[in-house]
Each structure stands twice: as C-alpha cells, then as structure tokens.
Amino acid sequence: MIVLKLGGSVITEKDREETIDEDRLAALAGALAGQEDVALVHGAGSFGHRYAAKHGVSITEGTHDGAAVREIHGSMERLNERVLSALGAEGVSAVPVDPLSLAYRTREGELSLPLDGIETMLAEGFVPVTYGDVITQQEKGATIVSGDELVVALAEGLDADGVGLCSTVPGVLDDAGAVIPRIGSYDEVAEYLGESDSTDVTGGMAAKVRALLELEAPASVFGPDAIGRFLAGEGAGTRID
Ligand SMILES: Nc1ncnc2c1ncn2[C@@H]1O[C@H](COP(=O)(O)OP(=O)(O)OP(=O)(O)O)[C@@H](O)[C@H]1O
Numbered sequence: 001m002i003v004l005k006l007g008g009s010v011i012t013e014k015d016r017e018e019t020i021d022e023d024r025l026a027a028l029a030g031a032l033a034g035q036e037d038v039a040l041v042h043g044a045g046s047f048g049h050r051y052a053a054k055h056g057v058s059i060t061e062g063t064h065d066g067a068a069v070r071e072i073h074g075s076m077e078r079l080n081e082r083v084l085s086a087l088g089a090e091g092v093s094a095v096p097v098d099p100l101s102l103a104y105r106t107r108e109g110e111l112s113l114p115l116d117g118i119e120t121m122l123a124e125g126f127v128p129v130t131y132g133d134v135i136t137q138q139e140k141g142a143t144i145v146s147g148d149e150l151v152v153a154l155a156e157g158l159d160a161d162g163v164g165l166c167s168t169v170p171g172v173l174d175d176a177g178a179v180i181p182r183i184g185s186y187d188e189v190a191e192y193l194g195e196s197d198s199t200d201v202t203g204g205m206a207a208k209v210r211a212l213l214e215l216e217a218p219a220s221v222f223g224p225d226a227i228g229r230f231l232a233g234e235g236a237g238t239r240i241d
C-alpha cells in the first residue's frame with residue numbers, strides 16, 4: 001500500500017483565505033480514480049494555518065482554549081469535506097479520518113495514532129483521508145499535528161511500500177532551482193532547504209525531508225503534474241531513501 005499526501009498549498013490557494021484550487025483538486029482526484037490500497041493525507045494550506053497562527057498554536061505551542069481548538073479543527077473539517085467530495089466525484093471510495101478524535105500527543109510530544117480503524121478501512125476497500133489538524137497533548141492542552149507527521153505515522157504503522165508528497169514544487173530544489181533527483185542524507189541538502197513561503201506553522205521543506213529520511217519506505221516529493229507517474233511506480237520528482 002502507499003501513503004500519499006496532497007500538500008495544502010497544492011489543493012488550496014495558499015494566500016486566499018479558505019479558498020480551494022478547484023482545478024488542481026479535481027485533476028488530482030481524477031488521477032486517483034480507481035485507486036485502492038492508498039491512505040491519503042492532506043495539508044492545511046489556506047485553511048488551518050492562519051487559525052493556528054491566530055491562536056499561537058503550533059506543533060510545540062499548546063492551547064487550553066476550546067474555542068481555538070474548534071476554530072482550527074472546524075476549518076480543517078471544511079477542507080476535508082471538499083477533498084472528500086472531489087474524490088467521491090471520481091468514484092473514489094474516500095472516507096474521513098478525524099485526527100482530533102483519534103490521535104493525541106504524549107507529554108514528550110510523541111504522536112499516538114491508533115491504526116486499527118484505518119487498517120479495516122483499507123481492508124474493506126475504502127480510501128481513508130486524514131489531514132493535518134489540532135490534537136490534544138498531555139499537559140499542553142492541544143497542539144498542531146502536521147500532515148507530514150501523519151504521513152510518517154501511517155507509513156511506519158501500516159508498513160507502506162511507498163510514500164508520496166505532492167507539493168507545489170516539482171521536487172526538492174537546489175540553489176539553482178533544479179530538482180535534486182535523489183536525497184540519501186540530510187547533510188547533503190541542508191543548505192538548500194528552507195521554510196514554506198507562506199503562512200505555515202509546521203515547517204516547509206526542511207522538516208519534510210528530515211521526516212522522510214527516517215522512513216523505511218522510499219519516498220518521493222513531486223509536483224501535481226507528476227502524480228500519474230508516481231502512482232504508476234515511475235520516477236517522480238525527488239526520491240528520498
Ligand atoms: N529546497 C527547496 N525545494 C523545494 N521547496 C522548498 C525548498 N526550500 C523551501 N521550500 C519551500 O517549501 C514549500 C513546500 O512546503 P509546504 O509546507 O508549503 O508544502 P505543502 O506540503 O504543499 O503544504 P502544507 O504544509 O500546507 O500541506 C515550497 O513551496 C517552498 O516554498
């Protein structure tokens with residue numbers, strides 16, 4: 001099975017509040033038509049990040065304010081609903097997986113994500129669709145979990161054969177803007193890796209590469225045009241292994 005993340009900046013217009021990139025989302029959903037054995041994750045883009053920033057909540061900064069949690073989570077639910085309906089329109093048997101209700105962080109910040117329900121969804125032919133969200137954390141109230149963290153937890157826990165991150169960029173880029181074909185260690189590319197270029201409380205490309213290098217399964221970072229190649233098992237963007 002594969003774990004695939006649709007980047008928030010791909011499926012939304014990241015600089016326009018709560019705005020979907022309809023054409024992009026429809027094209028990605030079309031590429032996934034007929035696909036099974038895939039767990040999907042999506043990021044926040046213009047939906048979750050600005051509410052998280054407004055309330056000062058991040059992966060490490062928590063809140064005990066229920067209204068803040070509801071506002072961040074509500075925004076992500078609205079985005080998830082749109083992703084589900086785009087997938088549904090292509091006949092994908094997509095079903096939601098809500099991190100706030102399912103997952104939590106320990107006091108040390110470790111993510112706990114029970115997988116039995118998701119495994120059963122996959123076994124029954126559903127395509128689970130989860131997303132970066134706000135989740136509770138012991139002694140901190142609630143913090144953000146990024147879609148990238150969920151990708152790692154799903155890939156490890158479900159023993160994925162492959163991992164894909166579909167982002168706005170065609171891959172991890174070097175200082176000349178060229179796609180780096182393969183990354184085997186963080187140090188070889190650290191100088192090129194930066195933060196996201198818009199409001200993003202979870203880290204941009206540096207955090208992604210770091211997390212993907214820790215996985216057993218090979219991972220790829222690619223742009224929306226390459227999703228078909230990725231799903232066909234062909235080379236797409238940057239391979240991280
Ligand atoms: N060396 C690099 N190569 C490619 N992108 C880079 C690099 N350094 C920084 N970036 C930034 O990382 C961004 C991708 O990370 P970002 O977190 O925005 O993506 P996403 O996963 O699509 O969105 P989201 O986090 O909302 O789900 C790129 O748009 C770019 O601005």
Ligand SMILES: C=C(C)CCOP(=O)(O)O
Pocket residue numbers: 008042043044045048049052072076131132133134144145146147148201202203
């Ligand atoms: C900001 C929120 C709610 C989730 C962030 O998830 P990401 O866009 O995958 O980093």
